[in-house]
Amino acid sequence: MKIEVSAKTIEKAIEEGLKQLNTTIENVDVKVISEGGMFKKAKIEMSMDEDNNNDVEEAVANEVETETNLAEPEIVVETEVVTEEIEPKKVLEEIVKVSENLVDDLTEEEKQQRKQESINKTMELAKQWLDGLIYTYNINATVNLQPRENDVYCNIDGENLGILIGYHGEAMEAIQHLLNTYLFNKLKGAKRVFIDVSGYRAKRGNDLKELAHKIAGKVLENKRSYKLDPMNSFERRIIHEELSKTEHILTHSEGVDPNRYLIIEYTEN
Numbered sequence: 671m672k673i674e675v676s677a678k679t680i681e682k683a684i685e686e687g688l689k690q691l692n693t694t695i696e697n698v699d700v701k702v703i704s705e706g707g708m709f710k711k712a713k714i715e716m717s718m719d720e721d722n723n724n725d726v727e728e729a730v731a732n733e734v735e736t737e738t739n740l741a742e743p744e745i746v747v748e749t750e751v752v753t754e755e756i757e758p759k760k761v762l763e764e765i766v767k768v769s770e771n772l773v774d775d776l777t778e779e780e781k782q783q784r785k786q787e788s789i790n791k792t793m794e795l796a797k798q799w800l801d802g803l804i805y806t807y808n809i810n811a812t813v814n815l816q817p818r819e820n821d822v823y824c825n826i827d828g829e830n831l832g833i834l835i836g837y838h839g840e841a842m843e844a845i846q847h848l849l850n851t852y853l854f855n856k857l858k859g860a861k862r863v864f865i866d867v868s869g870y871r872a873k874r875g876n877d878l879k880e881l882a883h884k885i886a887g888k889v890l891e892n893k894r895s896y897k898l899d900p901m902n903s904f905e906r907r908i909i910h911e912e913l914s915k916t917e918h919i920l921t922h923s924e925g926v927d928p929n930r931y932l933i934i935e936y937t938e939n
Contacts, residue, residue, distance in 0.1 A: 672717040679802070680705060680712045687716040706806070789817045792853060792861040796824060799849055807833060815863075822863045834867045839874060840928075842867050843902050875908050882909040885934050886919050895935035900925070906932050 673690060677683035684700060691698065698718045706712030793815045800813045804826075811828030826834060835842050846865040853860040866872070885896050898909075906923055909932055913919050920937045923930055 672715065674703070674713065674715050676711045676713045678706065678711060680714060683712050683714045684716070687714065691716065691718055693718060785820070788857075788859045789822060789861055791857055792822055792863065793817070795853055795856060795860075796822065796849060796863050799852055800824065800826065803845065809834070817861075820861065822861050824863055824865045825869070826865065826867045828868070831867050835870050838902065839870060839904065840902060842870065843904060871904070874905070878905055878908045879912045882912045882934075886913055886916055889934050889936050890918060893936045895933055898932045898934065900929045900931045902928070903930075906930070909934075 671691065673687060675683045675687040675690070677686055680702060684695070687700075688695060688698070698716050701715040701717075702712075703715055704710070704713040797813055797815060804811050804813070809828060809831065811826050811831060811834075813824060813826055815822055815824045817823075833841065834845065836844070842865060846863065849863055849865065850860075853863065881898075885898065889896055901909075910921050913921050913934065918937055918939075920935050922933055922935075924933055925931050
C-alpha cells in the first residue's frame with residue numbers, strides 16, 4: 671500500500687500518514703518528496719507491505735477483543751430528573767457574577783503567576799516557530815527572546831540575514847505579523863512578539879530620526895510640505911513620534927499600504 675501525504679512539516683505528514691495506514695513507523699518506508707517551506711507544505715510518500723498491514727490489523731483486533739473481555743458490565747440506574755425553568759437572563763447574570771468573583775478572588779501573586787505562564791508559553795511557541803523558519807531558509811542564526819513588561823521582544827542574530835529583513839524591513843514586518851497571527855490563534859492570552867533582526871530596528875530608527883529632522887528643517891525654512899517615500903507602519907511611526915514635539919511641524923500619512931507615505935507640513939500653530 672502506498673499513499674502521499676502533505677502537511678506543514680515532514681513530522682506532521684509522517685504522523686498523518688501513520689494514522690491513515692493505522693500502523694507504526696517501524697512498518698513503513700518514508701520517501702520525502704518536498705521538505706516544504708514558509709508558504710509551501712511538506713510532502714511525503716509512505717508505503718507499507720500488505721503483510722505488515724495484516725499483522726497490524728490482527729494485533730489491533732486482538733487488543734480490542736482482550737479489552738472487551740476484561741470490561742466490567744455496565745450498570746444503568748434510572749433516576750427521575752426534575753427540571754426547573756430558569757430565565758436565560760438570570761442564568762447570564764449568574765455566570766457574569768461568578769466570573770467577576772473568580773477574578774476578584776485572585777491574589778496579586780496569582781495574577782503575576784498567570785501572566786508569567788502566558789509569557790513563558792508565548793516564548794516557547796515563538797521560539798519553535800522561528801527556529802522552524804530559520805531551518806527552512808537554511809540560515810545560520812540564533813533566536814533570543816526576552817520579556818519586557820507585558821510583551822515579548824525577539825532578536826535574531828547571525829550572518830547574511832538580509833532575507834529576513836527585506837527592503838526597508840518589509841520581510842521582517844511580514845514575519846512578525848505571521849508569527850503573532852499564529853500565536854493568537856494557537857494560544858489563549860498570547861503576548862505580542864516584536865521581532866528585530868541583527869539590531870536592524872535600532873539602526874533604521876536612527877537613520878529615520880536624522881531624516882525626519884533634516885526634512886523638518888527644510889519645511890520650517892521654506893514653509894511648504896514635503897512628501898516622503900512610501901514606508902511601512904513601523905517607519906512612519908518613528909517619524910511621527912520624533913517630530914511630534916517640534917514646533918510648527920505636523921505629520922500625517924496618506925495613501926494605501928504598501929504605498930502609504932508620510933507628509934511633513936508647516937503650521938502656524
